[in-house]
Amino acid sequence: MVGRFIFRLSGVVYSGSFIRAAGLASGVSVLEIGCGMGSVLTATRRRLRSTATYLGVDLSIQMVRQGHSRALEPGRQKPVSLVVASGLSLPIGNSGFDVVLLSHVIKYLTDEQLNKVLWEAKRVLKPAGRVVLWEFSPVLTARITGLIVKCCHAEKLRGTLELRRALKTAGFRNLRPFRVVTPWLPWSNVAFTGSLD
Numbered sequence: 001m002v003g004r005f006i007f008r009l010s011g012v013v014y015s016g017s018f019i020r021a022a023g024l025a026s027g028v029s030v031l032e033i034g035c036g037m038g039s040v041l042t043a044t045r046r047r048l049r050s051t052a053t054y055l056g057v058d059l060s061i062q063m064v065r066q067g068h069s070r071a072l073e074p075g076r077q078k079p080v081s082l083v084v085a086s087g088l089s090l091p092i093g094n095s096g097f098d099v100v101l102l103s104h105v106i107k108y109l110t111d112e113q114l115n116k117v118l119w120e121a122k123r124v125l126k127p128a129g130r131v132v133l134w135e136f137s138p139v140l141t142a143r144i145t146g147l148i149v150k151c152c153h154a155e156k157l158r159g160t161l162e163l164r165r166a167l168k169t170a171g172f173r174n175l176r177p178f179r180v181v182t183p184w185l186p187w188s189n190v191a192f193t194g195s196l197d
């Protein structure tokens with residue numbers, strides 16, 4: 001019950017930011033790397049009444065399993081596809097997706113891994129494709145940031161400049177920051193869209 005509520009809430013909260021930032025329309029295909037249970041993908045597709053390909057990949061078998069069982073709740077539209085895989089080496093051919101989403105996953109990646117994941121995102125995007133990415137930003141002091149990283153069992157939090165640099169190094173252009181709010185947490189997110197054209 002609580003799990004289902006959180007699933008719906010985070011989907012509703014983030015799908016609005018995602019649709020606005022990416023200018024998503026119903027025919028646009030989406031790949032999410034680090035999709036968890038697929039709540040953002042599911043809510044986005046429902047809002048847009050999309051029948052385009054929505055695929056999520058996640059390292060965690062448990063998350064993908066839970067995502068499947070939520071997607072199979074009665075009354076649901078055709079579920080999004082969720083598979084267990086690493087963003088470091090996607091089991092997906094080149095140039096197949098319009099948009100790649102990374103929502104709250106990059107804090108788990110070292111700099112080298114982030115670089116690899118962004119190159120993979122670039123590889124699977126169509127020539128006019130876009131990446132959309134958000135993550136908690138560092139807060140107030142290095143000590144508090146360190147505590148958040150520790151609590152999340154994460155690797156690091158990156159600020160706007162560092163993230164912009166990583167996206168640029170991977171070859172993304174037209175980098176645009178946008179606003180993503182996590183209403184139940186007292187700190188903010190850093191968020192960017194970028195394109196290949």
Ligand SMILES: C[S@@+](CC[C@H](N)C(=O)[O-])C[C@H]1O[C@@H](n2cnc3c(N)ncnc32)[C@H](O)[C@@H]1O
Binds near residue numbers: 085
């Ligand atoms: C905080 S959850 C975010 C889930 C979802 N994106 C959302 O916003 O609701 C982060 C997810 O990233 C996944 N993850 C971490 N590293 C990954 C990697 N290298 N490849 C794929 N998934 C990864 C974790 O298993 C976890 O499910």
